[in-house]
Amino acid sequence: MAGTMQEIAEITGVSRGTVDRVLNHRGKVREEVAQHVREAARQVGYLTKTERKEERARKYLATQPVVRKIGVVTQLSGASFMLSIRQGYEEAALEVRDYGIEVIIRECPDVDEAQQCTAIDELVELGIDALAIMPVECDGVREKLLYLIQEKQMPVIAFNTDIVGVKHLAFIGMDNQLGGRAAAGLLGTLMRGTGSVLGVIGAFSNSTNLGRVNGFSEELVKSFPGITLTGIIPSMYLQENVTAIIRSSILQNPQLGGILVVSNGQLGIRDALQDEEVKKALSQREDQGRPYIVIYDFTPKNRMLLEEGVVDFVIDQNGYDQGYRSVMTLAGFLQGGRRPREEYIYTDITVRTKYTFRPTSE
Numbered sequence: 001m002a003g004t005m006q007e008i009a010e011i012t013g014v015s016r017g018t019v020d021r022v023l024n025h026r027g028k029v030r031e032e033v034a035q036h037v038r039e040a041a042r043q044v045g046y047l048t049k050t051e052r053k054e055e056r057a058r059k060y061l062a063t064q065p066v067v068r069k070i071g072v073v074t075q076l077s078g079a080s081f082m083l084s085i086r087q088g089y090e091e092a093a094l095e096v097r098d099y100g101i102e103v104i105i106r107e108c109p110d111v112d113e114a115q116q117c118t119a120i121d122e123l124v125e126l127g128i129d130a131l132a133i134m135p136v137e138c139d140g141v142r143e144k145l146l147y148l149i150q151e152k153q154m155p156v157i158a159f160n161t162d163i164v165g166v167k168h169l170a171f172i173g174m175d176n177q178l179g180g181r182a183a184a185g186l187l188g189t190l191m192r193g194t195g196s197v198l199g200v201i202g203a204f205s206n207s208t209n210l211g212r213v214n215g216f217s218e219e220l221v222k223s224f225p226g227i228t229l230t231g232i233i234p235s236m237y238l239q240e241n242v243t244a245i246i247r248s249s250i251l252q253n254p255q256l257g258g259i260l261v262v263s264n265g266q267l268g269i270r271d272a273l274q275d276e277e278v279k280k281a282l283s284q285r286e287d288q289g290r291p292y293i294v295i296y297d298f299t300p301k302n303r304m305l306l307e308e309g310v311v312d313f314v315i316d317q318n319g320y321d322q323g324y325r326s327v328m329t330l331a332g333f334l335q336g337g338r339r340p341r342e343e344y345i346y347t348d349i350t351v352r353t354k355y356t357f358r359p360t361s362e
Helices: 005-012 016-023 031-044 049-061 082-097 113-125 139-151 176-190 207-223 239-252 267-273 276-282 300-307 319-336
Strands: 068-073 101-106 130-133 156-159 170-173 195-201 227-234 258-261 292-296 313-316 344-346 350-352
Touching: 005 016, 005 031, 016 031, 068 113, 068 319, 082 101, 082 319, 101 113, 101 319, 113 130, 113 139, 130 139, 130 319, 139 156, 156 319, 170 319, 176 207, 176 258, 176 292, 176 313, 195 207, 195 239, 207 227, 227 239, 239 258, 239 267, 239 276, 267 276, 267 300, 300 313
Parallel strands: 068 101, 068 130, 130 156, 156 170, 170 344, 195 227, 195 258, 258 292, 292 313
Antiparallel strands: 313 350
């Protein structure tokens, strides 16, 4: 018989609530405590809710034929914002197995045309009937998607990122223009409509990033004409590049009023603010503070930045819903021809501060 949370709590000497937080990823716990809990869970053979669902699905799949196949292609697979997206499509994959639908996943580590084209080719070779993709904005991927949609009549859903010139079944993700406007509203209000701001983008080839900075800059011009946008600088999603960009910008302009980082590498913000030269430059500010800072995606790392007071706001795009709904929408189409009511399905935008969640106690 599989062990219980209570048994794990007794073995480790921590509360049942702490065990729950560790095993179900519900909050931050000291790493040494978390390791002790995970080791005890292995000893008693404890299975999480997700693991139990996976076990049931494996047993069911062993007795049922696979009728249809859905392919999933991502990008930036190692980025922290992918955690919730991955959880969404993996849980959906377990659910649709009960209906004879197999989900085959290809996670690409970079924003790379060749990687995605290879992944699509592999999935087509495996006989997929539908595709959910976080597309790279490039001609190679566009041509392959157009072929699948027009020639093979395959339903395709873009999620998280979009691609122009492709008539897909649906796009599921954040309204990135609106997300950019939200960031402009936050910084513009805090800065009382005056001063200078810096934008840091992952890459201009990423439609998600580009939509956010476009919405941000347009809203600044419209609603906060007294604020100067000093530039939008690409970081290529690297933490060290984010550090270098912010460090250089503050040293050049210690009175910088706001910073927007629209992509991965946000831990670089903390590294920049801890730089001794940056600290010295910021001490010359009239308010003796730092620029207001807005980032995206409520990941564990970004939650930590909020808790530590490194950033002021996190704009969250509900990544879990994007991954989950993409697979489930395709499954519904394959089973009964159910089309989504709208081509563009926007997930909720949530603004997080350190005051909108319970602080971790252990």
